[in-house]
Amino acid sequence: xxxxxxxxxNDFLVRAAVAAVVLVxxxxxxxxxxxxxxxxTWEFLTTAPRSAGRAGGIAPVLVxxxxxxAVALAAALxxxxxxxxxxxxxxxxxxxxxxxxxxxxxxxxxxxxxxFGLAGNMIFCxxxxxxxxxxxxxxxxxxxxxxxxxxxxxxxxxxxxxxRRAGYALGLPQRRIVWSIxxxxxxxxxxAGLGLGFGRAVAESAALIFTSGYVVRMPDSVxxxxxxxxxxxxxxxxxxxxxxxxxxxxxxxxxxxxxxxxALFTALDGKRGRDFI
Amino acid sequence: xxxxxxxxxxxxxxxxxxxxxxxxxxxxxxxxVTGSSTIAPLMMDIAQRxxxxxxxxxxxxxxxxxxxxxxxxxxxxxxxxxxxxxxxxEEGDVAATRIAWDGVALIVHAQNPLERLSDDQxxxxxxxxxxxxxxxxxxxxxxTVVSKAEGRSTLGIFVHYLGLDIRDIRAHTIIGDNEQAVKxxxxxxxxxxxxxxxxxxxxxxxxxxxxxxxxxxxxxxxxNVANGSYPVRRELNLVxxxxxxAPVEEFLRFASGEQVHDLISEHYFxxxxx
Amino acid sequence: xxxxxxxxxxxxxxxxxxxxxxLKDAVFVxxxxxxxxxxxxxxxxxxxxxxxxxxxxxxxxxxxxxxxxADWYPTAGEFGLVAMVAATLAVxxxxxxxxxxxxxxxxxxxxxxxxxxxGAAFRVxxxxxxxxxxxxxxxxxxxxxxxxxxxxQPPGTSLLAGVVVLSIMVLPTVAVLAExxxxxxxxxxxxxxxxxxxxxxxxxxxxxxxSAKGPVAAACMLGLARALGETMAVLMVVGNAxxxxxxxxxSVRTLPANIALEMAYAIDVHRSALxxxxxxxxxxxxxxLAMRWYWGGPDDPQF
Numbered sequence: 027x028x029x030x031x032x033x034x035x036n037d038f039l040v041r042a043a044v045a046a047v048v049l050v051x052x053x054x055x056x057x058x059x060x061x062x063x064x065x066x067t068w069e070f071l072t073t074a075p076r077s078a079g080r081a082g083g084i085a086p087v088l089v090x091x092x093x094x095x096a097v098a099l100a101a102a103l104x105x106x107x108x109x110x111x112x113x114x115x116x117x118x119x120x121x122x123x124x125x126x127x128x129x130x131x132x133x134x135x136x137x138x139x140x141x142f143g144l145a146g147n148m149i150f151c152x153x154x155x156x157x158x159x160x161x162x163x164x165x166x167x168x169x170x171x172x173x174x175x176x177x178x179x180x181x182x183x184x185x186x187x188x189x190r191r192a193g194y195a196l197g198l199p200q201r202r203i204v205w206s207i208x209x210x211x212x213x214x215x216x217x218a219g220l221g222l223g224f225g226r227a228v229a230e231s232a233a234l235i236f237t238s239g240y241v242v243r244m245p246d247s248v249x250x251x252x253x254x255x256x257x258x259x260x261x262x263x264x265x266x267x268x269x270x271x272x273x274x275x276x277x278x279x280x281x282x283x284x285x286x287x288x289a290l291f292t293a294l295d296g297k298r299g300r301d302f303i
Numbered sequence: 304x305x306x307x308x309x310x311x312x313x314x315x316x317x318x319x320x321x322x323x324x325x326x327x328x329x330x331x332x333x334x335x336v337t338g339s340s341t342i343a344p345l346m347m348d349i350a351q352r353x354x355x356x357x358x359x360x361x362x363x364x365x366x367x368x369x370x371x372x373x374x375x376x377x378x379x380x381x382x383x384x385x386x387x388x389x390x391x392x393e394e395g396d397v398a399a400t401r402i403a404w405d406g407v408a409l410i411v412h413a414q415n416p417l418e419r420l421s422d423d424q425x426x427x428x429x430x431x432x433x434x435x436x437x438x439x440x441x442x443x444x445x446x447t448v449v450s451k452a453e454g455r456s457t458l459g460i461f462v463h464y465l466g467l468d469i470r471d472i473r474a475h476t477i478i479g480d481n482e483q484a485v486k487x488x489x490x491x492x493x494x495x496x497x498x499x500x501x502x503x504x505x506x507x508x509x510x511x512x513x514x515x516x517x518x519x520x521x522x523x524x525x526x527n528v529a530n531g532s533y534p535v536r537r538e539l540n541l542v543x544x545x546x547x548x549a550p551v552e553e554f555l556r557f558a559s560g561e562q563v564h565d566l567i568s569e570h571y572f573x574x575x576x577x
Numbered sequence: 578x579x580x581x582x583x584x585x586x587x588x589x590x591x592x593x594x595x596x597x598x599x600l601k602d603a604v605f606v607x608x609x610x611x612x613x614x615x616x617x618x619x620x621x622x623x624x625x626x627x628x629x630x631x632x633x634x635x636x637x638x639x640x641x642x643x644x645x646x647a648d649w650y651p652t653a654g655e656f657g658l659v660a661m662v663a664a665t666l667a668v669x670x671x672x673x674x675x676x677x678x679x680x681x682x683x684x685x686x687x688x689x690x691x692x693x694x695x696g697a698a699f700r701v702x703x704x705x706x707x708x709x710x711x712x713x714x715x716x717x718x719x720x721x722x723x724x725x726x727x728x729x730q731p732p733g734t735s736l737l738a739g740v741v742v743l744s745i746m747v748l749p750t751v752a753v754l755a756e757x758x759x760x761x762x763x764x765x766x767x768x769x770x771x772x773x774x775x776x777x778x779x780x781x782x783x784x785x786x787x788s789a790k791g792p793v794a795a796a797c798m799l800g801l802a803r804a805l806g807e808t809m810a811v812l813m814v815v816g817n818a819x820x821x822x823x824x825x826x827x828s829v830r831t832l833p834a835n836i837a838l839e840m841a842y843a844i845d846v847h848r849s850a851l852x853x854x855x856x857x858x859x860x861x862x863x864x865x866l867a868m869r870w871y872w873g874g875p876d877d878p879q880f
Contacts, residue, residue, distance in 0.1 A: 036778035040690055043682035044699065047752075050745055051706050054717050076351075077569065078344030105619075108612025116609040127613045129866050130620040136802035136862040137623055138833030139711075139809075140840065141855045145626040152380060158335070158365055169619045174750065176616065177799055178757045181792050185761035199598060201605035215757050218700075222753050225708030232711075232808055232837060240343060240366045243354075251363050256710040260809070261366070263716055264480045266344050267505035267571065277713050281705065288704040292697045340841060368841025370848060447732035452817065453652055454842035470650050475732035475828050477817035479838050483719075490724035491733055 055281060062274030070275060075242050079262050080269055084276055086244040090160060090252025091228065094238050097164025097248060098227045099220060102171045106223075107216060109172070110179035111204055135173035142170050143236035151237060158251040163238020167230060171223030178222065182215025183208055221291050228284055231256040255280045332550045337365035338372020338385030340480060341405070341499070342539050345570040346385060349563050353554060360550060369456070373397065376542060382551045384542040388456035399540040402559050403572040406500035406536040407457055407464075408523035410484070412492040413512035416441050420516055426465050428495060431473030436493060449487050449496030450474035456537050461497055464518060464535045488513050500533070501525055501571025529573035539572065624859065630852030637846055643853055649819045651839070651847040658857055660821045664736070664829035665858070667822040668811065669804035671740035672747050676804075677797045679744070680751030684793075685781055687752075688759045689767070700753070707749035715813030718742040723814055730826040734816030737825040742810050751800035758792025759785065798869065802862055808833040832858045 069083060076082035109127065117124040137145075146166030156162040189211055193203035209216075231254070239251035240261070253261075259276050262269030336346055343366035350362035365381070372384030376397060390399050409425065411417060417440045420428075427433040428446055436442035450472055451458040462469055476494070478484045484496040489512050500523050503515035517523045518535045527533040541555060557563065564574040635643075638656055646657025683703065687696045718738055727733025766788055770780035786793065816828025817838060830838075832854045840851050 036782070037690070040682050040686050043679050044686045047679065047683055047706070047748060048699075048702060051702055053721075054709065054713070054745075055705075057717050057721060058713060078347050105612065105615060108608065109616040112609045112613035112616075116606070116613065123613065125870065127616050129863070130617045132798060132802055132866055133859055133862045134616075134620045134623070135799050136806040137859065138806040138836060138855065140833065140837045141623065141627065141806075141858075144630070144840075144852075144855075145623045148626050148629075149622055152378065157380070158337075158363065169623075172616065172619060173802070174754070174799060177754060177795060181754070181757045181761055181795070199602055201601060204605075215760065218753060218757060221704050222707055222750065225704055225749075228708050229710040235365075235367055236371075239363070240347075241363045242347065243361070243363075251365065256712065259710055260712045261340075261344070263712055264482045265340050265366075267482065267485075267502045268509060269482075273716075277710070281709065284708040285701060285705045288708070289701050292701055292704075368843075370840075370842050370844045373844070445731050447727070452838040452842075453650070454839050454844075454847060456842065468653075470648075470653060474818055475816060476734040477828075477830070477838070479812070479841070483813065486716075486719050487723070487734065490720055491727045491731070493727075493731060 058274055058277045058281060061271070062276070062278035065271055065275035066278055071279070074244070075258075075272075078266050078269070079242070079258060079272055080266060081272075084255070084258065084272075084279065086242050087253050087255055087258045087276070088279070090238070090245050091254040091256075093160045093245060093248060093252060094163045094167065094234065094254050095224065095227050097161060098167035098171065099224060101165055101168035102175055102223055103216075103220060105168060105172050106175035106179050106219065107209070109176040110183055110216075111208070113176075113180050114183045114208075115200060115204060131173040131176055134169070137170075139170065139230055139232040140236075142166055143233035146233060147236040156249065158237065158239035158241070159249045160238050160245055160252045161248040163234045163252075163254070164248070166233050166237045167227045170230065170233060171220075171226050174226065175216075175219040175223040178219025179212065179216045182212040182219075185215070186211040217291055221288055224287065225284065228254075228280065229256055230254075231260040235260075331359050331361050333361045333363060334383065334551055334554055335363045335365065335375075335381045336383040336385060336541075337367060337375040337381040338542075339369040339387040339539070340366045341387040342385040342402075345403075345539075345566060345572065346558070348566045348570070349558050352563065352566065353557055360554075362554065370454070373542065376544065382543065382547065383555070386540045386542050387537065388459070388540075389538055390540065390542065394542075396544075397542040398545045399542045400555050400559050401538050401540050401575045402563075403539040403567050403575050404528050404536050405539055405572050406523060406525070406528035406533045407460055407497055407518065408500045408503050408535075409495060409497050409516040409518060410488050410503055410513045411495050411516060412488055413514050414492045415514070417516070422465060422519065425518065426467065429465065429473070430467065430471045442493075444493040447476060447487075447491050447494040448474045449476045449478060449484055449494055451484075451497075452477050452479055455479070457497065457499065460535055460537050461518075485511060485513060499571070500528055501573075505571050525568075525571055525573045529576075538575065624856075627852050627855045627859070630849060631856050632849070634846050634849035634853050638850075643850075643857065649835075651843070651850045654846075656850050656853070658832070658854060660819050661830050661832050661835055661854070662857065662861065664815075664820075664822045665805060665831040665833075665861070667736060668739040668743060668815065668829070668831055669801055671736070672743035672804045673797060673801045675740065675744035676747040676751055676800060680748050680796070680800065681755050681786070681793060683748070683752040684755035684759055684796075685786075687756050689777065689781055689785070700756075703749040703752050706745070707753070711746070711807065711809035712813075714742050714746055715810040718810060718814040726826070732816060732828060734814060734828050735826045736815065736822050736829050739811050739815035739829070739831070740825075742814050743804050743807060746807060746810060747800045747804045750803050751796050754796030754799055755789075755793045758789045758796060761792060762788055794869075798866075801865070805858065805862060806833055808837045812837055832861075 072085050073083035074086050113124055150156050150162035150165050189207050193207045234257050240253050241251040242253050245252040259273050262273035346364045350364050369386040372386050375381035376384040476487055481498040481502040484498045488494045488496045506513055515523045521527050521533045528536050567574045642656045643658050648655045648657050723733040723738050770784045811831055812834040817830040818828040819830050822829045835854050836851050
């Protein structure tokens with residue numbers, strides 16, 4: 027009796043866990059969408075906020091969000107891949123340099139976002155002279171998503187150990203093995219990591235208040251300050267009496283665009299991502 | 304290969320943005336204002352109005368708290384700092400321009416039938432001497448005491464008015480911004496908190512299930528804050544270094560003048576009559 | 578005959594335009610090490626900023642006041658962080674206890690249970706969960722979760738609410754990273770155990786998960802790190818009273834919440850004391866890592 031029951035129980039556990047996660051997501055998304063969807067109109071997406079965001083739309087906020095995220099991903103991609111290749115190719119896994127690097131990345135993952143904000147403010151806005159700008163915000167975010175992106179990239183690179191050894195057996199130089207064999211092979215995993223990083227970047231508010239800032243004007247360049255969707259939601263929900271409605275509308279827009287981008291990423295590497303079984 | 308295409312797309316987009324930035328010549332006058340999150344939404348609206356009537360001037364409003372406003376002015380990262388309290392003696396290196404007043408009122412859940420609380424009762428609640436509503440009137444259950452985080456001027460004004468020390472306060476929930484207090488009290492019929500009168504007035508009109516209770520005997524309205532009869536209030540200031548540059552000075556005059564009083568009222572503060 | 582000269586000409590072209598290979602290799606190695614150093618530099622940068630900010634409070638009150646003190650009244654010169662350290666550990670550990678197993682189960686589902694489409698769809702779900710801003714989780718926690726707990730065990734804002742919200746937030750990190758770890762295993766491992774007659778659940782429990790121990794543990798570690806550092810959502814639901822976490826319904830304050838709550842209006846030593854909270858948090862993570870190295874041993878490939 028128990029023998030027949032156990033596989034059922036174990037399989038059930040997996041499916042129950044998944045169902046629970048989907049249910050929770052549905053509950054939160056419904057909470058947001060039922061309060062926000064009705065307010066999302068074409069006008070909301072294409073006009074600037076008025077009366078501190080209680081009225082008007084989110085057009086400049088959308089543009090700033092795209093710009094900050096683009097800067098963050100463009101900076102994080104080479105950093106994360108570089109660190110991962112370093113860990114896989116340049117040092118032995120148990121070497122001190124590897125442990126130190128991995129340790130630093132793990133500690134970095136635990137730094138509260140507001141501390142990133144203070145550090146980014148000091149390093150990028152003040153010392154490097156970028157001021158409150160999309161550039162400073164994007165670079166701060168790049169540091170924040172570095173640990174997760176690097177961890178996934180490293181894991182995926184290690185997965186292709188056989189290809190790598192085949193490359194060495196052919197007598198290829200290390201740089202060609204990395205550039206032509208390992209990076210293309212590990213690309214789907216690297217993008218999964220970047221996808222997580224993208225989520226973190228889009229969701230971040232505390233670090234950006236101190237770096238890319240709070241200005242709702244349409245940005246002219248990456249040296250302008252620009253408010254992102256998450257900062258806008260935080261301010262409307264926590265700081266502006268009567269901001270709740272537009273906060274939920276903005277959150278609805280954010281959720282919809284994130285789901286669309288993530289689905290696009292998944293579709294692009296769908297075939298490559300599940301290359302066995 | 305989609306992966307490489309995406310990489311190239313992302314990198315070239317970033318390059319394009321950077322290139323555009325380099326070609327972007329900066330001719331405008333830019334005034335950077337940072338500081339108190341209480342003032343920031345109001346200042347945003349003032350800045351929008353100022354930009355509309357002064358082409359060629361950009362006013363960037365940042366937030367992050369009064370202390371950041373001060374430190375950014377001192378580090379020359381900002382031209383103007385927003386400080387939602389009176390300046391202390393050790394802050395004499397900067398000059399303050401008062402633009403508005405803000406009062407502090409108690410809030411309870413709308414189901415709570417209590418009409419008023421004496422100062423002694425409030426003191427008893429916040430020091431933990433009274434822990435149940437039965438002791439205070441026709442309401443029951445354990446009191447959830449909501450207070451503000453240390454350093455917030457609202458807390459300072461509140462304990463000063465009650466004649467308490469910060470260490471005497473026994474709170475169950477400590478919050479940051481006004482809206483957080485509103486949401487906690489609206490979600491808990493047995494909670495009591497204190498917030499900006501402006502925010503309380505707004506929520507009363509917006510059918511949020513909270514109700515404002517006076518500290519003292521004067522009704523908690525922004526009109527009574529403006530005429531000075533409501534005792535628990537704080538000033539909202541703009542600080543600069545003495546003798547600011549001409550455009551900054553002109554903006555300060557604009558922000559403390561009659562032409563923004565409607566915006567100040569729209570944000571439920573009381574304009575400071577200079 | 579036609580192909581022979583073309584090969585020669587291509588080789589010549591490569592020689593002509595190429596940089597010497599030794600130089601390329603050297604540049605490559607330099608770039609590799611620079612990447613590693615940059616990762617360390619990023620943390621060093623954050624540390625330096627924290628250290629500069631902490632200096633005034635540390636020199637005035639001394640480290641002992643922070644590590645041994647019981648009360649936190651920074652404007653009155655009391656800087657005890659003990660209760661907040663305990664609360665941070667309690668909330669994060671609770672979140673990991675829930676999100677760790679759930680996340681691993683989710684990874685197993687994507688890898689071994691779901692069909693192509695369901696797996697991809699579920700990954701979209703996880704990634705979307707990861708991209709919901711903290712404020713939105715916090716708002717949901719404040720307006721849905723906390724009132725429910727308050728009606729049952731006042732005041733509602735509590736350790737429990739923090740654990741629930743944080744578990745949901747950390748889960749995608751653990752699940753996606755663990756899934757990447759499972760992918761790393763050679764497929765022969767799983768298929769081989771099936772061929773030997775293992776049931777699916779047994780193959781996963783006895784063969785797959787033990788072999789993926791390193792990456793899965795790394796996923797949990799990053800999840801824990803993420804939980805330790807999470808600020809806004811936690812701040813909105815845990816109540817923030819500085820007290821030892823003696824009951825799941827008690828109001829507590831975590832270190833990141835402490836920084837975010839008070840930084841905006843802190844000046845002088847108070848502000849500096851908040852930087853010390855950041856330093857202590859990083860030290861806690863460092864200590865956790867050191868413990869993991871110590872117990873994980875050298876055979877653990879990830880650490």
